[in-house]
Amino acid sequence: MADAPLLVGYWRSSAAYRVRIAVNLKGLTPRHAAVHLRKGEQRGADHLGLNPSGLVPVWQEEGFSLAQSLAIIEYLDETWPEPPLLPAAPRDRAVAREIALTVACDIHPLGNLRVLDKLTADWGAGAPARAAWARHWIGTGFTAIEARLAHSAGRYAVGDTPSLADICLVPQVYNARRFELDLTPYPMIRAADEAARAHPAFAAAAPEAQADAE
């Protein structure tokens, strides 16, 4: 019998956090492995062999290794269709992906550890400047998402079922709190985040609940 799939992550990586939520919603039980980002393990030969980008998460099955959290989640959704991670109606699916991609393209990459480290290396950015930079992009993206949620949200970000939108939003709100962003201007985001975090699949995926948490 083939080994169970392996999910390579890191407790505080918000991209890995997304995939953990998706896996829990699907009721899947992959093996887990951790790559310690702050110790630079992602730049070691072992991990680069698995994922040349040096990022987490990576999803690994016999003969197949896949990077990019949203590619992994769409793959899980196509391979194990129940429960679906996207709404049924085409426009609702599109809005769920729009919210997810606003997090994954417009916010998260700009506050990533490697980017903050490069700001420090190139320009001498200290901790306050790094945090201010991250907050700037989170706030810009959250303003767009807040406007979208005013039309899309029910109990969750798009209607009354957890979707890819919540899967991306919750880890980004976690991240915003780490950078001490004032969330007062985003009541819709706070409500969606609170509802999703009460869901067992989200709770079990939280960074502090992981085996490699510090």
Add this chain to the structure above:
Amino acid sequence: MADAPLLVGYWRSSAAYRVRIAVNLKGLTPRHAAVHLRKGEQRGADHLGLNPSGLVPVWQEEGFSLAQSLAIIEYLDETWPEPPLLPAAPRDRAVAREIALTVACDIHPLGNLRVLDKLTADWGAGAPARAAWARHWIGTGFTAIEARLAHSAGRYAVGDTPSLADICLVPQVYNARRFELDLTPYPMIRAADEAARAHPAFAAAAPEAQADAE
């Protein structure tokens, strides 16, 4: 009769370029509108009403407005299924999305105009430093994509049919050339880019072929 859909873009935006390619592959003929990014039109009230993120592209239909290039492209693919923009086999679909997201999450957001402008505002980055920053992230992402293409590519990035992977890769290679990145280390990327640019749907979407090109 309802108006034809409207695609709001900018000739040199690589995210808008992606959607133009997808639209051409599908044989769709939306109306086009341009928002002049270098003149700051994306921060005007008209555009912010359409897309609160202030970014392009935006896809607009009667009663529905959608941002995020990859959300738009997946929506087009689900709404007008022929020809498909993703391969049929689940693992191949996943790899096409992985390549697309490596561009859309790990490369493109970091070299975007608004990010380069913030490097200048915060740290006084001049033109050479802006270009070096952009090249750094393009090179890092291209290294990962080059390794993936060694296994996935046929005539195009994933097999012998143009897919979402090519739709994202070609505009990023265009961008890499603007920033004068040496493409010598990426022969697989250069081959995929060259094959795709020879396709009429890609050629008609090129920045220099747009009505608002300067």
